[in-house]
Amino acid sequence: xxxxxxxxEPENFSMDGIGEDLFFLSNGHISPVWYSILAxxxxxPVSELxxxxxxxxxxxxxxxxxxxxxxxxMASGSLGQGLSVAIGAALTKKINKDASYVYSxxxxxxxxxxxxxxxxxxxxxxxxxxxxxxxxxNGRQIDGDVDDVLSLGNLNQKWQAFGWIVLEMDGHNxxxxxxxxxxxxxxxNEGKPxxxxxxxEMGHGVDYMxxxxxxxxxxxxxEQLEKALAQLPETLGDY
Amino acid sequence: MKxxxxxxxxxxxxxxxxxxxxxxxxxPDVVALCADLTGSLKMDTFKTExxxxxxxxxxxxxxxxxxxxxxxxxxxIPFTGTFANFSTGRVYDQIRQSIAYSHKNVKICAxxxxxxxxxxxxxxxxxxxxxxxxxxxxxxxxxxxxxxxTKQATIAIAEHEGPVYLRFGRPVMPIFIKPxxxxxxxxxxxLKEGKDVTIIAxxxxxxxxxxxxxxxxxxxxxxxxxxxxxxxxxxxEAILKSVGKTGCVVTAEEHMINGGLGDSVAQVLARxxxxxxxxxxxxxTFGESGDPMELMTKYGIDTPNIVEAALKVIKRKA
Numbered sequence: 001x002x003x004x005x006x007x008x009e010p011e012n013f014s015m016d017g018i019g020e021d022l023f024f025l026s027n028g029h030i031s032p033v034w035y036s037i038l039a040x041x042x043x044x045p046v047s048e049l050x051x052x053x054x055x056x057x058x059x060x061x062x063x064x065x066x067x068x069x070x071x072x073x074m075a076s077g078s079l080g081q082g083l084s085v086a087i088g089a090a091l092t093k094k095i096n097k098d099a100s101y102v103y104s105x106x107x108x109x110x111x112x113x114x115x116x117x118x119x120x121x122x123x124x125x126x127x128x129x130x131x132x133x134x135x136x137x138n139g140r141q142i143d144g145d146v147d148d149v150l151s152l153g154n155l156n157q158k159w160q161a162f163g164w165i166v167l168e169m170d171g172h173n174x175x176x177x178x179x180x181x182x183x184x185x186x187x188x189n190e191g192k193p194x195x196x197x198x199x200x201e202m203g204h205g206v207d208y209m210x211x212x213x214x215x216x217x218x219x220x221x222x223e224q225l226e227k228a229l230a231q232l233p234e235t236l237g238d239y
Numbered sequence: 240m241k242x243x244x245x246x247x248x249x250x251x252x253x254x255x256x257x258x259x260x261x262x263x264x265x266x267p268d269v270v271a272l273c274a275d276l277t278g279s280l281k282m283d284t285f286k287t288e289x290x291x292x293x294x295x296x297x298x299x300x301x302x303x304x305x306x307x308x309x310x311x312x313x314x315x316i317p318f319t320g321t322f323a324n325f326s327t328g329r330v331y332d333q334i335r336q337s338i339a340y341s342h343k344n345v346k347i348c349a350x351x352x353x354x355x356x357x358x359x360x361x362x363x364x365x366x367x368x369x370x371x372x373x374x375x376x377x378x379x380x381x382x383x384x385x386x387x388x389t390k391q392a393t394i395a396i397a398e399h400e401g402p403v404y405l406r407f408g409r410p411v412m413p414i415f416i417k418p419x420x421x422x423x424x425x426x427x428x429x430l431k432e433g434k435d436v437t438i439i440a441x442x443x444x445x446x447x448x449x450x451x452x453x454x455x456x457x458x459x460x461x462x463x464x465x466x467x468x469x470x471x472x473x474x475x476e477a478i479l480k481s482v483g484k485t486g487c488v489v490t491a492e493e494h495m496i497n498g499g500l501g502d503s504v505a506q507v508l509a510r511x512x513x514x515x516x517x518x519x520x521x522x523x524t525f526g527e528s529g530d531p532m533e534l535m536t537k538y539g540i541d542t543p544n545i546v547e548a549a550l551k552v553i554k555r556k557a
Contacts, residue, residue, distance in 0.1 A: 015312060016312055016313050016314050017312060017313070018313060018314075022312065024309075064340070065340070065341045065342055066340055066341075066342065073312055074308065074309070074312075074337060074341050075336050075337065075340045075341045076336070077336065078332050078335075078336045080301075081301075081305050081332075081333055081336060081337050082305075083305070084301070084302045084303075084304070084305020084306050084308075084309065084333075084337075085305045085306075085308050085309035085337055086309060087305075087306055087309060088305060088306035088307060088308060088309020088310040088311075088312075088317075089309040089310065089312045089313065090309075091294065091306065091309070091310055092309070092310045092311075092312060092313035092314075092315045093313060095270070095291070095292070095313075095315065096313050096314075098313065114301070115301040115302055115305065115333070118297075118299035118301060118302035119302045119305065119306075121297075121299070122296060122297070122299065122302055122306070125297075126294075
């Protein structure tokens with residue numbers, strides 16, 4: 001989204017983002033991933049990533065507007081709130097006759113929050129068709145597999161029943177992601193919101209992290225970090 | 240006491256409805272959201288005149304707060320409307336994260352606050368909302384006294400940048416603030432000057448305090464009456480100036496004693512100028528179904544309670 005799809009002005013960040021595409025991270029706990037992308041897309045210096053979770057940093061543990069970090073338009077962390085916010089921003093784009101798009105990203109465990117479904121119902125009932133929501137469907141949450149903690153059932157059918165256009169893609173295959181996002185674009189402005197369910201594997205590419213939920217809320221130690229980085233050829237050592 | 244001439248009788252929620260309608264005509268950035276209570280909140284005129292800027296969200300208040308927060312991105316000024324209970328307690332986390340912490344310019348407009356919601360009973364009679372809202376950083380909290388002031392406050396908050404909690408109610412009460420009176424956020428109205436006791440009230444209790452003042456003055460007590468329509472930011476200067484003359488305070492509110500206006504006033508006194516204070520408010524109990532005025536009497540927030548508190552606090556001086 002940030003490097004290929006969205007119309008954005010990283011060097012000239014404005015809260016109102018008029019004429020720009022907007023992105024809302026609803027599952028705020030993946031903030032390090034987001035910050036990493038924002039920095040490399042030019043919202044703030046890559047060197048600032050090293051301040052993450054430290055005192056007086058703009059890179060709070062969960063994203064914050066309070067610290068004025070460019071690229072962040074809404075705090076997130078307490079789950080389930082970002083879809084409503086994204087839909088609200090999409091409504092304002094319609095009032096302003098601003099033809100740009102709103103994107104959001106949600107965790108799968110987050111879909112257990114009731115507010116997600118209030119928002120889903122609202123967007124479909126009111127034809128909010130300038131939004132593309134995405135779901136990181138890795139099937140794991142803090143206490144275990146999503147299916148064991150509180151099963152989401154048939155997620156595709158749930159969104160369809162709520163009136164959304166539903167697409168699925170492989171969240172590790174860039175060609176599939178590119179094509180699916182293009183397809184999602186072609187389906188906007190036709191009276192329905194669009195959601196992409198993105199199949200992913202938590203800890204993808206790191207052998208000792210894959211297949212387990214236990215790294216959801218745990219950081220690797222120095223030795224584990226070295227081992228993980230050695231397994232990822234695309235790892236960026238620029239900070 | 241000519242200055243307290245009753246100009247009519249109306250509910251404060253109708254003042255909100257008129258103010259919102261006026262904003263709809265004069266400010267194209269104002270949008271309104273409602274959770275299935277358009278008639279109760281008197282939002283019909285805005286809705287009819289501005290259908291493209293009115294958003295019916297259904298019985299889904301959490302989503303309403305999130306939508307409102309998102310709508311500010313692109314310079315809209317959202318006014319949300321539902322009962323005070325569903326405007327605060329039900330959606331506290333949404334307000335905390337998506338509105339207050341995120342510095343979003345949302346106006347949370349809450350009707351049917353307090354006991355005077357009446358017959359629906361305690362499930363709907365929120366008495367903790369002022370406390371919850373005033374604890375949130377960035378939040379402004381306003382509780383206007385009558386129909387005219389609620390209209391003035393509704394118009395004023397659209398010009399204020401930042402989240403606001405505007406609290407009003409259901410019952411028909413006397414109108415005594417002039418329609419052209421100036422309303423300034425954070426600036427207390429000294430309705431009458433006096434020297435024996437300061438009464439600081441908000442919302443419906445301002446009129447009850449006017450009634451109490453008449454009784455007290457007949458008994459030879461000189462009352463200074465302050466309408467503290469803005470709970471946060473609190474006009475500390477007005478409080479200190481007044482108690483410097485009178486030496487004691489009664490606070491009166493349709494809210495729990497814990498966490499309300501009285502607590503805010505007590506903090507100012509404790510830090511600056513400790514003096515006797517008596518609280519008129521609901522004392523750590525839920526309400527019940529009943530006629531609004533009978534409820535005020537039963538739960539100790541009526542005119543005689545203010546009179547009694549004033550006489551008691553005067554005795555505590557020196």
